[in-house]
Amino acid sequence: MTEPFSRRALLIAGVSVAATAATGACAQTARPSSDLSVYKSPTCGCCGAWVAHMTGAGFQARTIEVADPGAVRRDRGVPDSLAACHTAVIEGYVLEGHVPAEDVRRLLAERPDALGLAVPAMPLGSPGMEVPDGRREAYETLLILKGGGTRVFARHV
Template identity: 65%
Template sequence: MRLQLNRRLLLGAGFFLGLGGTACAQSAPARNLTVYKTPTCPCCDGWIAHMRQAGFTTTVTVLPDLQPIRRSRGLPDALASCHTGLVGGYLVEGHVPAQDVIRLLAERPTAVGLAVPGMPLGSPGMETPQGRKDPYETLLVLRSGATRVFARHNQPA
């Protein structure tokens, strides 16, 4: 009888410890970021530095053409920018601020990922010596290809 009781206690404790480990894993999303960029884009390096400063571990792959990666992940061509990142099952296209990626990973919406089309001045990696900051939006890219505004940046007061 005592052996059965100890076995039940051990199994129960293991079960609850396993649940605790799962909860911890879910509360701290992975910050492993794979970045694909072309060899001629210096602003991508600025964005990568921004992401590293925010705690992301980055792996960089230089490719001559990023379109196959974007298409395979469902990103419409109209949203393409100069670099593509993959993190936590999401695509991150262009100069998306780290805080938007952190929010995406915390909220986990059903989506392809985030995009900042073009190269807006004042976005991460697109800073200017004069400090010029153009207003821009981070878009949530839905699986249908449609978008909705995820965040607004550098908006006039």
């Protein structure tokens, strides 16, 4: 004959199940893709600051120094009008310039039919372009559509 569960045993079992589920959910949402490849010039310092922003946000980045980062951009179909100082690739999407980590997370969650994201022209205050006095320029993260067009993906002030 089996003994019925006591309230204490049921409570402990319930808490264990809830804790296990919560841990799995946190691990799943907190872990961005580790497949971030960043193509940059060996002499660019702000690119390293952007990589630090991304790794600080939980991404694992692999930096590849290339003589002409523009060649990577062009090979990925990103128009020169969206050029910045580095190009990154993650899960098939291209990231041109100082794209904030939260925009990359949103891109990966929504999975639009697009080439990727761009923050052209290295705006002051964007990730990796911070200055000691805290000055910032308003800027937009652009969704790069297939064919080279764009639309605003996010606004940052």
